[in-house]
Amino acid sequence: MSVSGVKAVLFDVFGTVVDWHGTMHREIDIFRGQKNATFDTGTFVTAWRTAYRQGLADIRAGKAPKISNRLVYRAGLEKLLAEHKVKNVSEAELEHLSRIDQRFQPWSDSIAGITRLKKKFITGTLSNGTLVALTNMAKNAGLPWDVIISADLLGAHKPAPEAYLKTATLLDLNPEEILLGAAHNYDLKAAQSNGYKTGFICRPLEHGPNGKNETEAEGGWDIISDSIEELAEKLGA
Amino acid sequence: MSVSGVKAVLFDVFGTVVDWHGTMHREIDIFRGQKNATFDTGTFVTAWRTAYRQGLADIRAGKAPKISNRLVYRAGLEKLLAEHKVKNVSEAELEHLSRIDQRFQPWSDSIAGITRLKKKFITGTLSNGTLVALTNMAKNAGLPWDVIISADLLGAHKPAPEAYLKTATLLDLNPEEILLGAAHNYDLKAAQSNGYKTGFICRPLEHGPNGKNETEAEGGWDIISDSIEELAEKLGA
Numbered sequence: 010m011s012v013s014g015v016k017a018v019l020f021d022v023f024g025t026v027v028d029w030h031g032t033m034h035r036e037i038d039i040f041r042g043q044k045n046a047t048f049d050t051g052t053f054v055t056a057w058r059t060a061y062r063q064g065l066a067d068i069r070a071g072k073a074p075k076i077s078n079r080l081v082y083r084a085g086l087e088k089l090l091a092e093h094k095v096k097n098v099s100e101a102e103l104e105h106l107s108r109i110d111q112r113f114q115p116w117s118d119s120i121a122g123i124t125r126l127k128k129k130f131i132t133g134t135l136s137n138g139t140l141v142a143l144t145n146m147a148k149n150a151g152l153p154w155d156v157i158i159s160a161d162l163l164g165a166h167k168p169a170p171e172a173y174l175k176t177a178t179l180l181d182l183n184p185e186e187i188l189l190g191a192a193h194n195y196d197l198k199a200a201q202s203n204g205y206k207t208g209f210i211c212r213p214l215e216h217g218p219n220g221k222n223e224t225e226a227e228g229g230w231d232i233i234s235d236s237i238e239e240l241a242e243k244l245g246a
Numbered sequence: 247m248s249v250s251g252v253k254a255v256l257f258d259v260f261g262t263v264v265d266w267h268g269t270m271h272r273e274i275d276i277f278r279g280q281k282n283a284t285f286d287t288g289t290f291v292t293a294w295r296t297a298y299r300q301g302l303a304d305i306r307a308g309k310a311p312k313i314s315n316r317l318v319y320r321a322g323l324e325k326l327l328a329e330h331k332v333k334n335v336s337e338a339e340l341e342h343l344s345r346i347d348q349r350f351q352p353w354s355d356s357i358a359g360i361t362r363l364k365k366k367f368i369t370g371t372l373s374n375g376t377l378v379a380l381t382n383m384a385k386n387a388g389l390p391w392d393v394i395i396s397a398d399l400l401g402a403h404k405p406a407p408e409a410y411l412k413t414a415t416l417l418d419l420n421p422e423e424i425l426l427g428a429a430h431n432y433d434l435k436a437a438q439s440n441g442y443k444t445g446f447i448c449r450p451l452e453h454g455p456n457g458k459n460e461t462e463a464e465g466g467w468d469i470i471s472d473s474i475e476e477l478a479e480k481l482g483a
Contacts, residue, residue, distance in 0.1 A: 077418055131381060141418040144368060144393040156381040161416060162399045179398060181314055181378040 012206050012231050012244060014186055017131040019158065019176065021167075021191035022138055024215040026123075026237070027113035027146065030054065034217065036109060040102075048093045051217065060085030069166065078139045083107035110138065111145035115152060116212065122237025123153055129246040131155050135176055135189060137166050156180075168199030177204075190240055194227040201228065208232040208240050249443050249468050249481060251423055254368040256395065256413065258404075258428035259375055261452040263360075263474070264350035264383065267291065271454065273346060277339075285330045288454065297322030306403065315376045320344035347375065348382035352389060353449070359474025360390055366483040368392050372413055372426060374403050393417075405436030414441075427477055431464040438465065445469040445477050 023029050037057075038050045064081035067073035076084075086106055090098060126132050133156035134143050140159045147154055158176050165171035177184045184204030191197050192212040201207050207230040213222050226233045234240040260266050274294075275287045301318035304310035313321075323343055327335060363369050370393035371380050377396045384391055395413050402408035414421045421441030428434050429449040438444050444467040450459050463470045471477040 079418060127385075131385065133381075139418075140393065140395075140416045144370075144417070148364075148368065148392050155385050156377065156394055158377075179377045180381070181316060181376075 012188060015130065015188045015206055016182055016186040017180055018126050018188045018190060019133050019135040021193060021196050022134050022136040022143060024212055025190060025192040025210055026119045027115050029113045030215060030217045032113045033109060044095050046093060046095045053089060057085050057089055060088065078142065079107050082109065110142040112149055113146055115150050118236035118238045120151055122241045125241040125246045127153055127155065134158055167196055170203050173200055173203040173205060190237065193223060197230055198228055206231045208234060210237060210240060211235050249425060252367065252425045252443055253419055253423040254417055255363050255425045255427060256370050256372040258430060258433050259371050259373040259380060261449055262427060262429040262447055263356045264352050266350045267452060267454045269350045270346060281332050283330060283332045290326060294322050294326055297325065315379065316344050319346065347379040349386055350383055352387050355473035355475045357388055359478045362478035362483045364390055364392065371395055404433055407440050410437055410440040410442060427474065430460060434467055435465055443468045445471060447474060447477060448472050
């Protein structure tokens with residue numbers, strides 16, 4: 010089996026391990042009710058996430074000053090609240106919502122799957138998220154990572170080769186001793202071309218039932234699965 | 247209480263959380279017996295640790311090419327084995343001993359103390375060790391860290407201010423929201439001057455019963471304790 014030399018199983022997190030869309034939808038829907046607001050929750054969530062990603066892209070491209078991801082979430086939120094004329098939002102509410110990524114909930118198979126993998130492999134994240142979000146998320150949700158590796162630690166974002174290669178160096182492993190589990194083909198493609206083993210985990214609801222979801226493995230990945238438990242099973246864990 | 251705003255409790259690891267000297271002494275003593283070698287175990291351990299620290303210092307000073315900490319341990323070990331004319335050491339034995347830092351055992355109060363602290367605070371390492379050593383050590387010993395922060399991740403070694411300040415930025419906390427627990431006054435001094443809260447944990451056997459041990463708090467630390475459990479108690483965890 011081509012994955013026999015694997016020593017560490019690392020994961021993309023947002024979408025692959027946690028259901029960011031579901032968590033945002035749930036929290037924003039409750040918030041909308043509390044504020045008697047009339048916006049459409051799904052549209053609001055998509056717009057907020059888009060603003061967040063654009064904010065990060067602008068920072069990385071040098072078009073905007075560097076601020077924390079929390080403040081990028083907050084800027085997008087404040088803009089949307091103003092557009093929808095939602096008033097009487099307290100500072101505490103804004104701060105709480107700006108930390109929403111720390112509360113993203115795992116898919117139902119994630120904890121069980123990681124717990125199984127952990128007995129046989131080093132398990133961890135290889136995420137474009139921040140250390141603080143990933144740490145608090147793990148603590149809130151009970152994700153039992155051995156190690157948390159994030160873009161702000163690496164100083165590199167996937168799919169840049171440095172993100173994969175620096176991670177291997179930090180773990181004192183060869184790239185082929187690491188398997189990346191991800192729901193996104195672009196990530197697996199970059200991991201594979203940098204020597205990693207690859208596991209596709211299909212998440213047909215990542216962007217919600219009406220979202221543009223990635224449901225097909227588009228490369229020669231070592232493992233294709235519908236859950237982290239299935240990935241663990243196929244890795245003999 | 248001056249520590250009331252603390253949100254994260256981070257630890258120095260080698261000597262503070264784990265008994266590196268005891269682990270090395272035990273493993274080298276067994277190895278000595280297996281090889282029918284006649285060196286003094288205590289002297290050997292001290293020399294190996296000294297060679298390791300010198301090897302790292304030479305790399306940081308640019309006097310030696312950068313290699314992994316594992317290879318620094320290995321170089322010191324091979325030199326000592328040659329000096330003591332210990333022969334018939336296999337490649338597997340050399341590799342195993344060179345990873346000794348992944349097997350350092352916790353002091354008897356460490357796991358219980360961190361487990362208590364974890365319920366109230368983010369717990370983690372702020373160590374000059376490597377991510378791979380700290381990750382495998384935690385996995386082997388069951389140290390339940392929320393997050394592992396290491397010098398190779400930070401690109402800075404304590405007591406350099408960047409090590410403390412970059413850690414605070416990564417955790418999205420102000421320095422005064424972090425308490426550093428350490429058995430070493432120099433580390434607490436640097437942490438304090440960079441705004442951290444401080445907790446001295448006395449480890450009178452860090453360097454073994456005959457070693458040069460640090461047994462006195464030499465600064466105005468916020469908490470002084472004899473164990474991580476006592477530190478947890480004093481932090482109300």
